[in-house]
Amino acid sequence: MSNNVLELRNIMKVYSNGVVANKNVSFELKEGEIHAVVGENGAGKSTLMKILFGMERPSSGEIIFKGSKVEIENSNKAIDMGIGMVHQHFMLVPSFTVVQNMILGIEPKKGINIDYNKATQMIKELGDKYNLRVDPEMKVKDLSVGMKQKVEILKALLRGAKILILDEPTAVLTPQETEELFVQLMKLKDNGHTIIFISHKLKEVKSICDKVTIIRKGVTYGTYNVADVTQSQISNLMVGRNVVLKYDKSKSEAGKAVLNVKGVSCKGAEGKELLKDIQFTANKGKILGIAGVEGNGQRELINVITGGRRNYDGEVLFNDKNIRSMNVKALRKSGMSYIPEDRMTQGVAASAAISENLAANRYESQEIKSGILMDVKKLSKLANKLVEDYDIVCKSIAQKVESLSGGNIQKVVVARECSIEPDILIAEQPTRGVDVGAAEIIHKEILKLRDRGAAVLLVSADLSEAMELSDALLVMYEGEFVAYIDNPSETTEEELGLYMLGVKKQSREEIRRAVNEF
Amino acid sequence: MNFENRFELIRTFAAVTISLILGFAIILLVSDEPLSSIYYFVIGPVLKTRYIGNVIELAIPLIFSGLATVILFQTSLFNLGAEGVFYFSGLMAAIVGIGLSLPAPLHAIVAIAAGGLFGMLLMFMIGYFKAKWNASELVISLMFNSIFYGIGLYILNYFFRDPDIAGFASFKMQKTVLLANIIPKTRIHSGLIIALVTVLLAYLFLYRTKWGYEIRMTGINGDFARYSGMNTTKAIIIASIAAGIISGIGGAVEVIGMYDRFRWAALPGLGFDGALIAMLAKNKPGSTIYAALFLAYIRIGADLMARMTNIPSEMVFIMQAVIILLISGGKFLEKYRQKALLREVKKNA
Numbered sequence: 001m002s003n004n005v006l007e008l009r010n011i012m013k014v015y016s017n018g019v020v021a022n023k024n025v026s027f028e029l030k031e032g033e034i035h036a037v038v039g040e041n042g043a044g045k046s047t048l049m050k051i052l053f054g055m056e057r058p059s060s061g062e063i064i065f066k067g068s069k070v071e072i073e074n075s076n077k078a079i080d081m082g083i084g085m086v087h088q089h090f091m092l093v094p095s096f097t098v099v100q101n102m103i104l105g106i107e108p109k110k111g112i113n114i115d116y117n118k119a120t121q122m123i124k125e126l127g128d129k130y131n132l133r134v135d136p137e138m139k140v141k142d143l144s145v146g147m148k149q150k151v152e153i154l155k156a157l158l159r160g161a162k163i164l165i166l167d168e169p170t171a172v173l174t175p176q177e178t179e180e181l182f183v184q185l186m187k188l189k190d191n192g193h194t195i196i197f198i199s200h201k202l203k204e205v206k207s208i209c210d211k212v213t214i215i216r217k218g219v220t221y222g223t224y225n226v227a228d229v230t231q232s233q234i235s236n237l238m239v240g241r242n243v244v245l246k247y248d249k250s251k252s253e254a255g256k257a258v259l260n261v262k263g264v265s266c267k268g269a270e271g272k273e274l275l276k277d278i279q280f281t282a283n284k285g286k287i288l289g290i291a292g293v294e295g296n297g298q299r300e301l302i303n304v305i306t307g308g309r310r311n312y313d314g315e316v317l318f319n320d321k322n323i324r325s326m327n328v329k330a331l332r333k334s335g336m337s338y339i340p341e342d343r344m345t346q347g348v349a350a351s352a353a354i355s356e357n358l359a360a361n362r363y364e365s366q367e368i369k370s371g372i373l374m375d376v377k378k379l380s381k382l383a384n385k386l387v388e389d390y391d392i393v394c395k396s397i398a399q400k401v402e403s404l405s406g407g408n409i410q411k412v413v414v415a416r417e418c419s420i421e422p423d424i425l426i427a428e429q430p431t432r433g434v435d436v437g438a439a440e441i442i443h444k445e446i447l448k449l450r451d452r453g454a455a456v457l458l459v460s461a462d463l464s465e466a467m468e469l470s471d472a473l474l475v476m477y478e479g480e481f482v483a484y485i486d487n488p489s490e491t492t493e494e495e496l497g498l499y500m501l502g503v504k505k506q507s508r509e510e511i512r513r514a515v516n517e518f
Numbered sequence: 519m520n521f522e523n524r525f526e527l528i529r530t531f532a533a534v535t536i537s538l539i540l541g542f543a544i545i546l547l548v549s550d551e552p553l554s555s556i557y558y559f560v561i562g563p564v565l566k567t568r569y570i571g572n573v574i575e576l577a578i579p580l581i582f583s584g585l586a587t588v589i590l591f592q593t594s595l596f597n598l599g600a601e602g603v604f605y606f607s608g609l610m611a612a613i614v615g616i617g618l619s620l621p622a623p624l625h626a627i628v629a630i631a632a633g634g635l636f637g638m639l640l641m642f643m644i645g646y647f648k649a650k651w652n653a654s655e656l657v658i659s660l661m662f663n664s665i666f667y668g669i670g671l672y673i674l675n676y677f678f679r680d681p682d683i684a685g686f687a688s689f690k691m692q693k694t695v696l697l698a699n700i701i702p703k704t705r706i707h708s709g710l711i712i713a714l715v716t717v718l719l720a721y722l723f724l725y726r727t728k729w730g731y732e733i734r735m736t737g738i739n740g741d742f743a744r745y746s747g748m749n750t751t752k753a754i755i756i757a758s759i760a761a762g763i764i765s766g767i768g769g770a771v772e773v774i775g776m777y778d779r780f781r782w783a784a785l786p787g788l789g790f791d792g793a794l795i796a797m798l799a800k801n802k803p804g805s806t807i808y809a810a811l812f813l814a815y816i817r818i819g820a821d822l823m824a825r826m827t828n829i830p831s832e833m834v835f836i837m838q839a840v841i842i843l844l845i846s847g848g849k850f851l852e853k854y855r856q857k858a859l860l861r862e863v864k865k866n867a
Contacts, residue, residue, distance in 0.1 A: 014859050330747075347742065350739065369728075
């Protein structure tokens with residue numbers, strides 16, 4: 001008998017929309033180890049974890065738990081087995097306190113009342129034991145992201161989890177918070193817990209994990225002792241080839257300011273300042289990056305610029321016209337392209353054909369019409385050309401977008417937005433959740449667009465993307481710009497991290513350099 | 519054909535088959551003469567030219583209400599207002615038929631146009647409430663059905679009811695308004711041609727015009743439509759108007775095609791059938807023809823069976839209910855689908 005607590009054999013998962021998330025996944029988990037599961041976005045890591053936690057049932061294959069075959073029908077079963085999960089997107093009730101969130105479903109009772117004193121006591125003890133201290137009385141909505149994560153971990157521990165699944169725990173954390181998390185994870189390990197650590201950040205894997213299992217395109221490519229492999233070896237296995245995030249970028253001259261944001265401020269529903277006196281210009285032939293930890297006002301800023309939010313102070317000029325007088329259609333027609341952050345909710349009509357999705361920003365133009373009717377031939381010619389140019393992998397242009405992989409769906413969005421030769425492209429997390437191959441194509445298209453003279457505004461939480469692509473980089477923290485960096489590829493991630501956390505801040509004059517009115 | 523379409527076809531056929539089997543089972547249980555019951559039910563409608571005619575006559579209004587509902591469903595509007603529109607527009611067409619004196623083809627055209635116009639107005643109201651205030655179109659349309667019915671009944675009763683005949687009916691419409699018979703030995707009227715032309719126009723509208731595109735994108739993903747700069751409020755109103763015109767024309771055509779007086783003392787039910795037709799047709803305009811013919815066929819079959827044997831024709835409603843249940847139930851055949859998917863994937867791998 002091996003000392004595997006958990007073993008997966010030849011797991012396959014096909015979602016009902018036909019997406020094959022896991023093709024052949026096998027891996028073994030030994031007690032007391034920190035086991036990394038690494039793979040690119042969309043490789044099937046999250047699906048695998050959902051299967052372990054009973055949120056999805058595998059289509060075929062078996063799960064062995066402590067030597068016997070099991071079916072994990074639902075999450076309650078998983079919790080009974082001692083498996084806990086910390087989701088990438090926290091599963092907490094924001095208006096509840098920490099205590100209320102933690103005891104949800106397992107409330108200690110005194111008569112028919114919930115025994116809050118006992119609950120608070122339990123949480124304090126648990127927190128002390130694992131050095132995970134949170135204030136039990138605080139409302140979850142007032143907690144920082146790092147604290148919320150602690151609550152999630154404690155929640156799992158409180159339910160008796162011995163195996164803890166962390167789904168990309170560091171994605172939303174600052175470098176400093178990440179450090180803290182790692183200390184806590186080591187402590188958990190010392191206490192005999194087994195941890196599955198999902199990530200695509202190899203540095204982190206190297207620093208705390210014992211084992212690493214590599215998954216690529218739904219197939220596992222072996223488990224290694226972390227000590228035995230180098231970062232570049234893992235990376236090669238992950239991607240299947242050497243990837244260098246380096247592009248031949250020609251020097252560009254900043255041209256006319258296409259977008260001029262003048263002193264924009266706005267407040268949220270609760271009076272919280274979301275944007276504070278934002279000023280910058282986006283100029284032709286230049287990629288302006290906006291970096292920052294998510295939730296520091298990037299969303300609101302893009303909303304204002306793309307016409308989604310009307311309630312703000314200050315003004316935004318697009319091609320010298322105030323955008324307050326323009327609706328979304330007018331903005332789009334006058335040359336604004338926009339790759340939205342969430343492709344499934346905004347970027348595509350999932351159950352419509354590829355060709356129909358590509359038509360969304362030109363369905364009124366004679367490009368695909370003859371007279372008042374849409375011209376099927378023109379549309380399919382255009383769609384076929386875009387599919388080829390942007391390397392969209394599909395069976396035909398009549399295929400529904402939802403049956404494509406994440407990367408290819410994103411390529412559909414990029415193809416649509418870049419192919420109308422916009423004056424400005426607003427790219428919001430353009431490569432989130434797509435594989436490296438697709439990311440490379442998307443990056444190159446963005447660079448081509450810039451070389452053709454368009455202005456590009458790139459909002460990205462992916463530092464290496466922001467640094468490599470941008471000609472200049474703004475850093476956002478709590479609704480305002482705290483740094484303007486005019487040579488982003490020369491700076492370091494650590495330096496950026498300090499700005500992103502609000503530790504360092506440039507002077508007003510330095511930040512004002514982001515305004516280049518020609 | 520791709521996997522998804524094939525599966526949907528299989529699902530529809532399975533639902534229809536199960537409902538037929540259930541129908542047979544009921545007949546076997548309650549009938550003294552099950553074989554002849556089944557015989558009339560299944561073969562009855564093709565026994566005589568007149569019966570075939572009955573099927574097609576019944577399919578005509580079903581095509582209209584099906585088309586109207588297809589447009590609404592494609593916009594993700596669960597609006598069942600076609601029912602009230604059918605009644606009210608039918609009445610308006612009849613009033614034009616009674617009150618105006620015009621030469622033959624023009625009179626019918628004016629009557630149909632009046633039906634379409636009122637249909638448009640009525641559906642516009644429902645669409646407006648939905649688009650402006652996000653009121654539930656289901657609730658509003660059902661309420662409006664009652665309201666239109668009540669108003670229609672009032673108008674009919676106090677102004678156009680013929681007191682000289684037994685039963686509830688309006689005065690006679692003038693001969694010039696009635697639609698011509700196009701196939702001898704049946705009552706199939708020129709409304710069939712109008713219906714088929716409307717199918718073509720509805721297809722072009724939905725799939726080849728910018729309004730149709732906006733409507734469909736709004737229905738599939740409203741956020742995407744707004745992100746693309748479309749006015750979703752406008753799309754909802756345009757869809758409602760189009761559906762209103764089609765169901766209004768349907769009501770008018772039915773009244774001046776099949777009757778010489780307006781005789782609906784209650785809501786005809788044809789508008790509600792639109793929902794069933796749209797589901798069977800998978801929201802495709804062209805398929806409404808087949809779906810309408812199918813529904814008309816089993817209804818006429820049930821009628822014949824009721825006339826010849828002791829099974830009441832209402833049995834067919836049980837079958838309809840089963841079809842709706844199975845087709846609208848997303849999980850029906852889900853296991854089969856999973857397995858088929860897995861096979862497909864493994865084959866391609």
